[in-house]
Amino acid sequence: MTMTVNILICGVGGQGIGLMGEVLCETLLQAGEMVMATETHGVAQRGGIVTTHIRYGKGVRTPKIDAGEADFVFALERLEGARVARHMLRPGGKLIYYDTVQQPQSTRAHGVPYPDARVVKEMCRARGVEASHIFVPNLQGPQMQNVALLGYIATRRLISAVTRDSVRNALLKLLPAKVRAHNLQVFDSACGYALKAQKNHDCQVSLKDNADASKEDAATIRSFPIIAGA
Amino acid sequence: MSVAKNISQSESNTCLAMGNHAIARAIVESGTRVITSYPGSPTPEIGAALTSVPKAERSFYFEFSVNEKVALEIAAGASLNGHLSCVFFKSVGLNVASDSLIQQSLMNHIGGLVIVLGDDPGANSSQNEQDNRHFSRMSYIPMLEPASPKEAYELYLEAARISREKQMPVFLRLTTNVCHARQLVSFGGLIRDNYSWPSRYHRDNGPYFPVTKDVFPLKNNALKKLETLQSTANRLVRQYSADTRTGLGVISCGLPALETLEVSEAAGNKVSVLQLQMTWPLPKEAVLAFLSAHNEVVVIEELDRVMETEIKAMAFDAGCTVCIYSRPSSEIMGELSRHRILKILSSIWPDHFSASRKKTYETFTELPPRPPQLCPGCGHRSAFFAASDILDDTSIVVGDIGCLTLGALPPHHMGDILFSMGHSVSTAQGLALKNPSRNVLALMGDGTFFHAGIPGVINAVANQSNITLYLLDNATTAMTGHQSRPGNGEIGEKINIPALLKSLGVGFIRQADAYNQTLLKQYLQEAFEYDGFAVVIARHPCMLKLTRANRRKDPLFQLPPVTFSAPPDDVDEKRILAFGCPSFQRGPNGEMTVNEEMCIGCGACLPVSLSGVIQRGAPVRASGKER
Ligand code: SF4
Ligand code: SF4
Numbered sequence: 001m002t003m004t005v006n007i008l009i010c011g012v013g014g015q016g017i018g019l020m021g022e023v024l025c026e027t028l029l030q031a032g033e034m035v036m037a038t039e040t041h042g043v044a045q046r047g048g049i050v051t052t053h054i055r056y057g058k059g060v061r062t063p064k065i066d067a068g069e070a071d072f073v074f075a076l077e078r079l080e081g082a083r084v085a086r087h088m089l090r091p092g093g094k095l096i097y098y099d100t101v102q103q104p105q106s107t108r109a110h111g112v113p114y115p116d117a118r119v120v121k122e123m124c125r126a127r128g129v130e131a132s133h134i135f136v137p138n139l140q141g142p143q144m145q146n147v148a149l150l151g152y153i154a155t156r157r158l159i160s161a162v163t164r165d166s167v168r169n170a171l172l173k174l175l176p177a178k179v180r181a182h183n184l185q186v187f188d189s190a191c192g193y194a195l196k197a198q199k200n201h202d203c204q205v206s207l208k209d210n211a212d213a214s215k216e217d218a219a220t221i222r223s224f225p226i227i228a229g230a
Numbered sequence: 231m232s233v234a235k236n237i238s239q240s241e242s243n244t245c246l247a248m249g250n251h252a253i254a255r256a257i258v259e260s261g262t263r264v265i266t267s268y269p270g271s272p273t274p275e276i277g278a279a280l281t282s283v284p285k286a287e288r289s290f291y292f293e294f295s296v297n298e299k300v301a302l303e304i305a306a307g308a309s310l311n312g313h314l315s316c317v318f319f320k321s322v323g324l325n326v327a328s329d330s331l332i333q334q335s336l337m338n339h340i341g342g343l344v345i346v347l348g349d350d351p352g353a354n355s356s357q358n359e360q361d362n363r364h365f366s367r368m369s370y371i372p373m374l375e376p377a378s379p380k381e382a383y384e385l386y387l388e389a390a391r392i393s394r395e396k397q398m399p400v401f402l403r404l405t406t407n408v409c410h411a412r413q414l415v416s417f418g419g420l421i422r423d424n425y426s427w428p429s430r431y432h433r434d435n436g437p438y439f440p441v442t443k444d445v446f447p448l449k450n451n452a453l454k455k456l457e458t459l460q461s462t463a464n465r466l467v468r469q470y471s472a473d474t475r476t477g478l479g480v481i482s483c484g485l486p487a488l489e490t491l492e493v494s495e496a497a498g499n500k501v502s503v504l505q506l507q508m509t510w511p512l513p514k515e516a517v518l519a520f521l522s523a524h525n526e527v528v529v530i531e532e533l534d535r536v537m538e539t540e541i542k543a544m545a546f547d548a549g550c551t552v553c554i555y556s557r558p559s560s561e562i563m564g565e566l567s568r569h570r571i572l573k574i575l576s577s578i579w580p581d582h583f584s585a586s587r588k589k590t591y592e593t594f595t596e597l598p599p600r601p602p603q604l605c606p607g608c609g610h611r612s613a614f615f616a617a618s619d620i621l622d623d624t625s626i627v628v629g630d631i632g633c634l635t636l637g638a639l640p641p642h643h644m645g646d647i648l649f650s651m652g653h654s655v656s657t658a659q660g661l662a663l664k665n666p667s668r669n670v671l672a673l674m675g676d677g678t679f680f681h682a683g684i685p686g687v688i689n690a691v692a693n694q695s696n697i698t699l700y701l702l703d704n705a706t707t708a709m710t711g712h713q714s715r716p717g718n719g720e721i722g723e724k725i726n727i728p729a730l731l732k733s734l735g736v737g738f739i740r741q742a743d744a745y746n747q748t749l750l751k752q753y754l755q756e757a758f759e760y761d762g763f764a765v766v767i768a769r770h771p772c773m774l775k776l777t778r779a780n781r782r783k784d785p786l787f788q789l790p791p792v793t794f795s796a797p798p799d800d801v802d803e804k805r806i807l808a809f810g811c812p813s814f815q816r817g818p819n820g821e822m823t824v825n826e827e828m829c830i831g832c833g834a835c836l837p838v839s840l841s842g843v844i845q846r847g848a849p850v851r852a853s854g855k856e857r
Contacts, residue, residue, distance in 0.1 A: 013602070014774075025246055025412065035246065036378075037412040040354065041271075046636060046709075046774075047812055048602030061492045062378075062485060063411045066569040083597050102828065103815045104600040109641055109807045111820060112598040123595045141786050142827040179785045 004057040005159070006065045010084045011076030012102050013041065013050050016146035019174065020074065021052035023150060024162060026170035028056050031161030038063035047102070049080060074153060076145055077102050078133070082120045091128040094158065095120075098149040099135040100142065134197070136190050144186040147171070151190025156198060164191055234282035240420045247415040249379040249408045253318075253346060254279035255417050256386035258289065262316045262344070263425060264308035265292045266301035268681070269710035270320030271355035272409035273348035277318075277713065289425060294713045297651075297681040298323035302345070303330050306399075309341035310438065312430030314394060318346035320355075322650065324362050326682065334399040335370040335452035336440050340430060342393035344386065345371070347403045351532045352565035354406050357631070357648060359564070361533035366401050366510040370452040372459055373401040373510040374466070375484045376408055380415045385466075385507060392462060398455050403509075405532065407485055407565070456511050463513035468505040469520070476500045477525035478579060481517065481541060483509045486566045490530050493572050493583075500582045501575070512540055521545050521552045528555045528578055532566050601639050606813045607777075607832035609744035609770025610634050610702050614642040615809050615838065616750035616768070617671065617700060620758065625669040626661050630654040630683075632675035633708045633772075641810040645673055652682025659686070659695040669758050670697045676727065677707040677715045684734075690763045691735045698757040699765045702744070703727060704772040712775045731765055741767035747837045777830055789831030790847030791824050798822055802839045809838045 007024065011017050021037060028035045033056040041050045053065045070088040073095045075081025081097030089095060099117060106112040115123070117133060124131035134152040139145065153159075154167045168184065175183055236245045237254050247255070254276050257265060267277050280292045291308075295301035298319045305317035317327075324331065324347060334343065353359040366373040374389050376382040382404060389400040440448050470491050472478070479502045480490050487505035494501045504520045506513060521527060521541070529538035535556070542554050555578045561570060569585070576583035604611045614637050621627065629638050629645020630653065637644035647657060658672035674683050679701060690697060707713045731739050738760045742749035750768055757764035780787040791813070798806060803822060806814055813829035814822055835844050 012600070014605075029246060029414070035413070037246075038407050039410045040406075046602045046605055046633060047600075049600055059492065059495060061488045061495075062568065063413075064407055064489075064567060066567050079597060079600065082595070083600075086595065086597070100827065101815070102812070102825070104598050105603060105640055105810065105812075106598045108812070108815055109810070111816065113596075114598060114816075115595070119595070141788065143781070143785065182785065 004055060004060055005072075006070045007054040007072045007074065007159075008065055008070045008084055008088055009052040009054070009074045009076075010080045011050055012080060013047050015050070015076040016143060017050045017052050017076065020076075020146045020150060021054060022174055023167060023170040024054055026174065027161050027163075027166040028054070028159075030166060030169070033057065033161060034060060036060055036063040049083075051084065072096065072158060074149060076100070076149060078117065078120060079104065079114060081131075081133075082115055082123060085124060085129060085131065086127060089127070089129045093129045095124055095129060095131040096149070096153060096156075096158070097131070097133045098145045098152075099133040100145060134190065134194060136186070136193055139186060140182075144183065147183045147187045148190035151187045152194040155191045155194035232282070233279050234284070236417070237279050238283045238287050238420075240422055242417055242419045244414055244416040246412050247379050247383070247417075248275060248410060248412050249376075249382045249404060250275035250410070251279045252379040252383035252415050253386050253402075253404075255415075256383045256390075257316055258283075259418055259420055260387050260390040261289070261314055261421075261423075261425075262390060263290050263313040263341075263427070264305055264315040265290055265317070266295050266304045266315075267293075267318045268296075268298045268301050268323055268326075269294055269707055269713040270323050270348070271710060272350060272406040273318050273320055273346065273404070274710050274713065275409070276346070278711065289422070294707075296715075298327040299330055302327040302334075306330065306334060306337070306339070306343055309339045309343040309399075310337065310431055310435075312341045312428060314342040314390060316344045316346060316390075319348070321347065321349045321360055321362055322356055322358065324365055325360075325650070328365070331365070331371075332369050333440065335455075336445070336448040337399075337438055338435050338451075339393065339397045339399055340435050342390060342397070343399040344389045344393055345399055345401050346386070347401060348409050349403055349405045351405055354565075357650070359533065361536060362403060363509060363536045364534070367536075370449075370456055371399050371401050371510075372456065372508065373403055374507055375403045375509045376507070377483075377485050377488045377505065378408065379411050379413050381507070382408055383415050383417065388466065392459070396455050396458065398452070401510075403484075405484060405565075411485075459508070459511055460514060463506075463508040463511055464516045466507035467513055467516045468507070470503045470505070472502045473499040476582065478502070478582065479504065479520060479524035479527045480530050480575075481506065481520065481527060481537065482530040483507070483537065484532065486530050486532050486571065489566060489568045490571050490575075493568050493575065497572075497583050501579075506537070509537060512537065512544070514544060517541055517544060518548050518550065521548075521550045521554075524552060526553045526555065526579070528557070528574070530557065530566070530571060530574065534562060602636055603639070603810070603812055604633060604636050605774045606811055606828050607773035607830045607834050608633065609704055609768065609773070609834075610637060611642070611810060612744040612747065612770065612834050613700065613702050613750065613768035614644045616744075616747045617644065617754055618642070618808065619751055620754040621669065621671065624667065625671060626658070628654040628658045628661065628670070628672045630672070630674045630678050631709075632678055633704070634673055634675050634702050635709075637673065641808050650682075652678050652686060655683060655686035655690050655697070655699055658697045658699075659690050659693070662695055662697045666696070672697055672699045674699060674701055675708075676701065676703040676705065679727070680715055680725075687731070687736070687763075687765075688734055695763050696761065697763060698754070699763070700754070701727070701765055701767045703741075703767055703769040705769075706772050706775055708772045708775065712772065727767065736765050737762050738764035739767070740765075741769055744768040744770035745832075745834050745837070773830060773832060790849050791826045791829035791831050792833070792835060792844050793824060793847050794822065794843050795845050796843050798839060798843050799841060802841055802843060805838050805840065806835070806844075809835060811835055
């Protein structure tokens with residue numbers, strides 16, 4: 001059995017976090033992993049923060065991921081990706097997000113700065129974690145962003161059980177017939193996109209032991225200038 | 231496989247089940263016949279799972295009742311008639327149900343009654359984080375507490391068994407991260423029977439009428455039944471022994487028990503863990519045996535020191551010399567986690583546990599917070615916007631529960647006081663007593679009006695209270711996932727709210743679509759001037775529900791987003807921000823833009839701009855522009 005791996009999926013209520021979680025759990029189960037998961041959503045159906053926690057591997061008895069121990073943060077919105085990565089990733093962990101923007105109230109009303117993609121990247125580098133994102137042009141409707149992000153995750157082979165085929169199969173199993181074809185099409189084109197991106201920025205992932213990695217946790221804490229707008 | 235299939239399939243099967251779904255399967259498997267509920271996080275998925283089973287295939291009756299007390303009474307009544315019954319609701323729901331709940335242990339439940347509670351440590355979706363374990367003590371009702379979906383399934387079956395055997399009600403207490411957790415659970419087979427719904431009620435099974443001298447034999451009976459549970463309680467324990475003989479032990483229950491175990495195992499498994507699955511009455515033998523086998527023990531439980539107090543008393547009575555530590559008082563609030571448990575253990579046993587002080591990264595880079603907000607197009611927003619023009623600085627706005635609770639947040643600031651569901655009218659009445667100079671406005675949703683609002687309305691009418699009820703009617707119970715409410719479907723289909731108000735003697739009733747700002751403002755103004763209890767109804771269907779329904783029909787359904795014909799002037803910009811539709815966002819230079827991914831094209835914002843710069847978009851939609 002694999003050592004413990006902690007995956008956090010996050011976004012804004014209504015973005016389809018639930019499906020992403022179910023697909024990832026399904027691929028892990030198919031690979032024979034012992035999976036535990038949980039969801040937090042409170043009143044989040046109304047545009048608040050939603051997260052799904054997935055834990056698998058040796059020694060996992062409970063579903064909640066604690067601060068600083070996530071191996072991966074998969075986010076469907078930039079600010080939430082940055083927020084959850086900052087708080088939850090272990091040193092050396094990875095943030096992968098779909099680059100869309102939903103400005104919170106304070107940004108809209110009071111111009112409180114919303115980080116742009118470069119700021120997120122710099123913040124992550126200083127924090128000792130890696131950030132990357134995907135944006136698929138001409139995606140028909142925001143309902144497909146979750147599937148696009150799955151395409152990116154599968155193509156980058158971040159998790160051995162999560163491959164293009166296993167995700168495809170999980171989507172086939174979990175999606176209602178009506179939306180299946182369209183989702184698979186988006187998934188495939190996102191995979192193609194990710195492949196292209198990978199050529200410039202190849203990234204092979206090794207899961208470090210948490211204890212080991214904490215030695216690197218000496219990154220100085222400093223603030224970054226944040227650029228307003230998106 | 232769909233949830234419905236996992237719940238209703240006859241064969242045994244294994245699936246990745248959510249705690250709530252595991253409960254639903256156990257309900258069906260145990261032969262529970264009558265299930266009632268009032269929706270509330272973290273439990274509504276139990277109802278969603280049950281209703282996903284087609285009506286013709288159901289071996290049970292299910293309803294979302296008008297409130298928790300009604301739901302409990304229906305389930306209890308069905309149990310007195312011989313049917314195994316179950317009622318489920320959220321933590322604070324028990325307060326509503328409590329008047330009849332307290333009586334249940336006095337009743338001889340020939341059918342059996344399981345009360346499933348979804349407690350909410352951390353107040354993720356509730357107005358408090360009350361510890362409902364106290365209720366089990368007060369009501370003499372035994373309590374089981376699962377730690378995972380698998381245990382939720384097993385312990386529901388156990389609760390049903392105990393309830394039927396002892397003919398007494400049984401609590402099954404879940405917490406948020408047991409309800410929402412997922413793990414592989416193996417379900418047993420279903421025995422399909424043609425249940426003939428026999429009516430077995432007979433007064434000889436009682437008495438069921440506790441008055442005067444009858445109360446005491448019944449109470450005595452309840453206490454005796456509790457005493458007979460010791461062998462069950464002692465069976466429902468799980469003990470995980472330490473690898474090394476440190477003499478240290480933890481007694482725990484629910485999810486924190488497994489979290490403690492995981493923490494201990496990660497630190498070399500130096501502590502034994504005793505997990506109690508029946509947490510009232512406590513298993514005396516098992517607890518005393520554990521205490522005397524250890525030198526030092528900590529009780530790790532979420533929220534109040536309920537078990538700790540009782541276990542200490544037990545040790546004292548038995549003359550046990552074990553040292554029982556208390557959790558630091560900082561740890562009696564909020565949801566526990568492995569980190570918090572490690573912190574507790576390391577503060578007590580620093581030789582065995584070290585909580586490396588986790589760095590907090592909150593100050594790392596400033597990021598704007600994201601409070602929840604009303605959906606794009608929500609009628610409540612329009613209703614709040616109209617009211618904000620009428621209210622002045624001296625007005626008092628009493629909030630209530632539902633999506634409209636979010637009105638208290640910026641930019642609306644609608645709702646200063648919040649007690650409980652349906653409190654607003656009566657609380658407003660109190661605020662308005664001998665207070666003629668200030669306008670008092672009570673907010674309430676339609677679901678809440680039916681749930682607990684009507685008595686307050688009757689009281690306000692009877693006492694000629696000079697307040698205004700602003701009833702925001704979205705024709706559903708939106709906050710908890712769009713369950714039906716009386717008169718659901720077409721507004722006023724079954725129970726017509728204005729007609730009901732009229733029959734209660736309300737002298738001023740006006741209603742308008744929430745998007746109609748002119749009418750709403752006029753009505754509110756008149757209501758404030760009216761001498762007596764006035765009701766203004768702002769109606770608009772829940773737009774989330776509507777949008778979802780449209781997208782089910784056509785996955786790409788989208789009305790064209792609104793656009794700006796020119797940049798809004800200062801006055802308009804202020805108004806648009808006060809309106810606060812989340813689709814209005816800032817562009818790279820701080821200019822106002824419309825987020826096309828979010829805008830549903832509802833047009834609620836059209837009257838917000840005085841100069842008319844907001845315009846309906848062209849009907850062709852271009853999305854996902856390259857950045
Ligand atoms: S769910 Fe419905 S009622 Fe609730 S905020 Fe959204 S649109 Fe409004
Ligand atoms: S039309 Fe768009 S911007 Fe206007 S209120 Fe509706 S969702 Fe908001």
